[in-house]
Amino acid sequence: MCGIVGLFIKNPTLESQLGELIAPMLSEMTERGPDSAGIAVYRDPNDKGCKITVLAENLDFDWSDLEESLKASFALKKITVTQNHAVLTLDSAISEVQDWLNENWKELSVTSAGTNIEIFKGKGNPADFIEQFDIKSMRGTHALGHTRMATESAITTEHSHPFSTGQDLCLVHNGSLSNHNRLRETLRRSGVQFKTDNDSEVAAGYLSWRLSEGDDLDQALNHAIDDLDGFYTFAIGTRDGFAVMRDPIGCKPAIMAETDDWAAMSSEYRAIATLPGAENARIWEPEPTQIYSWKRSLE
């Protein structure tokens, strides 16, 4: 069991309250996932360069060395440290920075890369995570969150969701995949890298691989229906919105709701009930294998 929440702001005046609105949603899903929590937030775009979130193993990691060496090699705009995560904002090519990090900073792992996305995650109770990462103060256009109840692999920060699936893309998953071991090996041979033995990371890797092969998100998800065996409700964050899809059996729960101000998804209605105007929202259950998505128009 896990809990998923997603919130997409339609009314721009609410963007300043994104964190304040999604924090109670995440908190409400604690019983579905008390082991760890995570959030992907889309905000403060750095369109001409990139933003990369990196994760250190320990809280006492000294970020000043990284900052110095980034400055020496790239056009670093800023580095924002929160707990054991740091968001690097650079006016440099994303692939160069990622390659350089892989080469020189093996003790760090990249949780997200793109122009808008930032991913934070941690072990422990979602309430502590919300506090430590000051989720309530986050502004932004949309966010996805996850609370995890580990069933098939260890409880570590790296096993926690969301998983990055490419630039400005991420995945949160409720369910379990049964063919992830074989699929992981197949994907590894195609060059996809994995950090853990987690099944959801395989789904993320699979989507990344399909997208790198030229699929758009809808095509990648449709291929996933054929190639992933198991139960899943997926929520996929993109630069300008998010998408939701359930497996053909559809036994993992999902509920969606929309008002003029926001669109939201969650594993259970009680998370959506925390949103303003939820009682009068249009509410429905997503059909199995149907892809539902929200996008903001990019001007």
Place this chain on the structure above:
Amino acid sequence: MTEINLENKSVRELNEKLQSASSGDKFSVNNTVGKHALSVGLTTEINVDINGHVGYYCAGMNQQAKIKINGNAGPGLAENMMSGEVRVTGSASQYAAATAHGGLLVIEGDASSRCGISMKGVNIVVGGNIGHMSAFMAQSGCLVVCGDAGDALGDSIYEAKIYVRGKVKSLGTDCIEKEMRDEHQKELKQLLKQSRMSYGVDEFRRYGSARKLYNFDIDKVDDY
């Protein structure tokens, strides 16, 4: 009418109060905000109006009580109901009235997948559509669908009766369309009246068991 506000009462307090109520008592329940297991295990003829959306397993194991949910219901609504009546003004999530033995469940909106799975005598009337694998292994009782039915309707069905007004996406194994005889028209008319659905019985088709699967005969295994 006794009002119970879940903002200042726990779910356990609610259920204890409803379970110890006397026949004829009336309750309204407010501030439900999708909470689970509301109004479960009732055994007396009381009226409960639940105002708002509810989470998992609402009205489970109901006996005699009349429960109305003014909102949507999460998974497992009226699971194993024995008698009484449960009505939802919105839609219900998966496996509504699973294994239910008796009583009437009315869902005015849509029901999701596995509605009436393994039903054992309950009558279910759905105003809208139902999802896939509904009435799977349904043993007895009636499932009335005023809209469309999803894939694999009535798979491995026993003696439950299914009436569908709209389209059936596909029938499950051993489920077939059957003749609508007088006794079925009478039964359906009564259920539509009882659930306050204003459709004519002529608009419905009946589905049920071909009786080839549950009378399993090893010598005829190739026929199944």
